[in-house]
Amino acid sequence: MRITLIYNPQAGAASFSLEGFVKGLEASGAEVLVHDIKEDNYEHALDHSCDFIIIAGGDGTIEKIAEKAINLDKNVPFAILPCGNANNIAGSLDVDTAIRSIVESWQQQAFRNFTVGVIRRSYKNLTFFESVGWGLFAEVLQEVKEEKKAAKQPAIANQDKVKYGLQKLIQAVQELQPAFYQILVDGKDFSGYYLWVEVMNSRSMGPQLQLAPDAKHGDRYLDVVLIKEKERDQLEKFLVTHKGENHGDTFSPIKARHISIRSNQVMHIDDKLQPVEEGAEEWSEISLLPEPLRILNA
Secondary structure, eight states, rough: EEEEEOOTTTHHHHHHHHHHHHHHHHHHOOOOEEETTTTGGGGGGGGGGEEEEEEEEHHHHHHHHHHHHHTTOOOOOOEEEESSSHHHHHHHHHOOOOOOHOOOOOOTOOOEEEEEEEEOOOSSSEEEESSEEEHHHHHHHHHHHHHHHHOOTTEEEEEEEHHHHHHHHHHHTTTOOOOEEEEEEEEEEEEESSSSEEEEESSSSSSTSSSTTTTTTSSSSSSEEEOOGGGGGHHHHHHOSSSSOOOOOTTOOOOOOOOEEEESOOEEEEEEOTTTTTTTTTTEEEEEOOEEEEEEEE
């Protein structure tokens, strides 16, 4: 049993012993190749043949490694050790971090599918794992990025990123102006003015916001959340009372296989922003890649 373990030493909630975890895997008969994602040549870890890959880190680490594996057409299972701040992907999959569970999942070939979203535009295709969207979250993400660039972030921004993210969203929700979006959901027209447009691939996104708590991974559907001006107070209440819990389908997500959206607003893909000037007037065609990721310990 050959395992590639890629870890982020700076993950927000890292609390496990790397050395102890590796020894536990080796005690189970595994040959373990360990790579630090902060090292310049960490990508070479994916060049080595292995039975499965363990990713120890937060959502950003998982997304980075999974995307590289997809681009390399490396079709191997993944196991996830959630060590980040929000851990939306691991939370959506309900992963088990016990060594025994990971090894037994591989031995029994007990995989769970985790679908990967794709946004097709004329200039490139982009993958996403949590969500893609416009409006409130993208606007706050842009503001946080500008704060960081100007070195004006408060201490809490590094101490508790989830709490800080929620604070920023709550502060912004009453000031945000609705914008017009052209939207087709499986061919049905939902065009109109919205405060927030989010296409969910996982149950949670951002600071552990369960916008699609009933999302089922591997069912070949995305969940579309459209929040209107009249739902502003409802949205603020959702953010204020939110604690990473399932509050039910507060905003009635629409299950869909193909979504087309055109907007001149800034777009985010997972936790990254896409500049408005890059094809702002183009349609974004959103769907799922045909081959899902295989997750071991979920």
